[in-house]
Amino acid sequence: MANKNIRLASDFLMRNLPILIFIFSSICSAADLQLRSIGRFEGWKENYLSGIGLVSGLAGSGDSPRSKATRQALANLLSRFDLSVSDSQILSRNVASVIVTATLPAVSRAGDRVDVTVTSMGDAKSLAGGSLLVAPLKGPNGVIYCLAQGAVNVGGFKVEANQTVEQKNYPTVGIIPGGCAVEQGTLSSPRPPDGKLRFLLNNPDYLMANQVASKIRASVSDVTVVPRDAGLVEVQFSESLSDQRLVELIAGIQAVRVEPINQVKIVVNERSGVVVAGANTVISPITISHSGLRISVTTTSIVTQPLLVIDSPGTRATVEKDSRIAVSETSGAVITRPGNTIADLVGELNRQHVTARDMIAILQAIKASGALYADILVQ
Template identity: 45%
Template structure:
């Protein structure tokens, strides 16, 4: 794979980082360009309690926490009403996780814990056993364990010290899979390859590469984002072997020419195949400065006119108009974005000017790429 070439231009008033990414690269594996239909994560969610907090949990105003704690104690034959529970060492939380495909019962996944009450910090807490359910209401994962917060918050006498975000934590490998998600990659003797970046040319190249490598006409593009592959599903081992061989086939993807501009950070990212037609750019700067000074007139009082003497504020305005010379640049046909930024650097253009010039060139029809402004 060829190295991406980059150009960093330090311009007047800030920095513009231009990245020219070459798309003329070696082939990518099909498994890096898309996924087979049925291969997807499943989002899980659950409600639980975090205990063991050092007085930083939910207050009595959080009635759901008191009710949840009372309900939990009933499982251990302790009958207490919500009004009899008073503890700031407990916090009500929501627990979320992503369940990857093909995980069998007993596998472990990471879970994220977020406070939903008025707890100040989850530092040092442990999550009690919490069932995580899918969209179908079934329990797929049980989560429990000590939280890793990565921050803290301490209050004392009205003073507060806080680092990062202490009301969100993680439990690495804190979820145990209880039920596998049924996944089917082959339906009606066919598998579908779904492209991560839909493109007609890439889909056609993938189908041709599969047919050329495996022989026959087993792959057919169904659109810009889907390729159907005929699979002999008589044996599971044979089908898995075929899909594994398909994943390792290398294909050179085709992408649209695109220029991404971030005005907040002054970053311009362009593909290596972005070209410019012959264009002339004139850069000018007209600066108008208006300054107003306020002076106070305080006359001295004199005999017989004390009631008529007043202090008066007198504004004095100065206006200056300054227009710099109009530098211009000429770009020949088939120039690149790097050539444009280098030319703008020579005339001391600011990052905002670079972005404005790119927009104007795109409007003029000389930029043959999609301009994405973030």
């Protein structure tokens, strides 16, 4: 009974997925957004760090002796503790060489903690139960910004026995929450050298840039706001403004609310059959005829042999094939009227039990006919 209910719920979601997505996108586009949600100030960016380290404490699931890099790294580590061991003498599989990555926020100070991602770079089977030894993380400029260390949280496993493998998730990738200590921060002054704050839109659009400039003028005083292009809005402030007032000014600009401008786009994924679009996208009057022809061929093998079996070289059984062909055809037509939207069209197609993949083909055909005023992005 439970399996039947699950199947019914799954079928309902697959039939109504486009409608649910359209309704969700329409609801989300109705609310105003803060500027901090649609853009950022110039110079405000995250910093990517990476390094190479060793994970120890693995129960025989680490790199094999074939991994020369792991043996050499372990030998170098032991030499720092006055232990002279050549890499050819290291045969343990309890150690694995890994790549360590982290993302440093735009503003950070020494002593802050950030999360770390650890990925195997050798032939280790699993990092479960291991601990990362101290690994320096560098930026693209070669400067060490963080030191990473700690127990690796994998969240998966891989067990092999008698050529049988049982695996959950990917045990060669793990994280260390707060496992990286910042040694050199990225704190910088919020005051630009030319006295201009530059706000950059995540999705450049001239209408949105003009609206952002108008909202900032109406909400913030003693500033000059100029939209430079589709993705840049400049805010000129007084040079005599103190650092405290400048921080308050930036916070006030980030809190300004604007109404999002919906870009008329339809995103379709042919592999999964998902369609995402604004529910209020209007289409011109058009007639859609949809038909499907299904041909199924069933072949049955029949073995025939003589009734009286005689031990003779010319006596043998034969295999004959019996084929049956079945043809079924379904048809349907949809007529759109002035003012109809994508949501109306999807609802009608769903009532005619049109599959998601056929729906994608229909939308592409409507676009080609000139009746759909939206861009179709196929993933």
